[in-house]
Amino acid sequence: MRWHSRRTRALMVQVGLVVVLAALVGWLLANTLANMRARGIQSGFGFLLDTAGFDIGESLIDFDSEQAYWRAFLVGLLNTLRVSVTGIVLCTLIGTLVGIGRVSGNALARGLCYVYTELLRNVPILLQLLMWYVLLVEWMPEADTPLHGLGGLYLSKGGLSLPWPTWDSGAWTSALVWDMPAIVDGEIRGGLNFSPEFLAVTLGLTLYTSAFVAEVVRSGLQSVARGQIEAARSLGLNPWLTLRHVVLPQAMRVIVPPMTNQYLNLTKNSSLAVAIGYPDLVNISNTALNQTGRAVECIAIIMGIYLMLSLLTSAFMNAYNRRVAIRER
Secondary structure, three states: OOOOOHHHHHHHHHHHHHHHHHHHHHHHHHHHHHHHHHOOOOOOOHHHHOEOOOOOOOOOOOOOOOOEHHHHHHHHHHHHHHHHHHHHHHHHHHHHHHHHHHOOOOHHHHHHHHHHHHHHHOOOHHHHHHHHHHHHHHHOOOOOOOEEEOOOEEEEOOEEEEOEEEEEEOOOOEEEEEEOOEEEOOEEEOOEEEOHHHHHHHHHHHHHHHHHHHHHHHHHHHOOOHHHHHHHHHOOOOHHHHHHHHHHHHHHHHHHHHHHHHHHHHHHHHHHHHHHOOOOHHHHHHHHHHHHOOHHHHHHHHHHHHHHHHHHHHHHHHHHHHHHOOOOO
8 A cells, every 4th residue: 555556546536536426415415405494395214104195006016005105115116127127038038039130141031130120229219118008008909809819818908918827725735727817797807917008118128128139149249250150160060059159158248248238228218117107116206206295305216226226237247247258268
């Protein structure tokens, strides 16, 4: 720890910047609280224990209007995670397939994948969400006359219903059975149900992000030297084995870092779900803000949760990046 050491000077500069930033944040917070007290505006997070007084139409856990605000925020967080995790999985699968198609030797497949990426990347995500929502709630048939597909699928203005496995517990044994949706009294009951709001958000986020993922995959595949592919072909590997065992392992070191940015963008873009009424974290926070007037607190909760989600996603992807990195001697 000597001053003439470059590392020491860099560390001291960073510590100084952190101290200045902390002092600035503290001053802003104290000034904000003082102004709020002067105007008689209540502050603090104690409202989280108060009764929410509103219902939530879609929830992964039990919730009613008699429960506290903190549980309403938990419902919003779970709904956000539901959309984000589903979108990340689907956009990875679709984007990878489209990205491989972008470098395919088939001209038709290459052209279709090119149109897919250019079209979806250049249409704003909010417009895509609204388009899917209007398609689902305006153009789909009524719930009593849904589109019926193979495997017990029902699609209508009420959303999508599909069979779902459940455990049938008996006296001595438990068996896995399928809960099949059916039309009862003009409504679709049973099975696993997805609301039109959830479907619109998931489709919009998935297709929009998959176009960017496809370009990330394409660039990663094209970063592998042509000689590597020719060497694999000379050993008798077919195109699929060449892609799986030679190209993809080397391309992953180029693909994973920008893929992290796409996952973060998808998670943050899920906040646009408020535009179509999906009860995500932002939607429920807005309701709580309007009822309690705790604007600073509600916005702080939103910022803190999205920051936590982003840091967790980055940490996971960094760990995965270290795992797939090619270690040279």
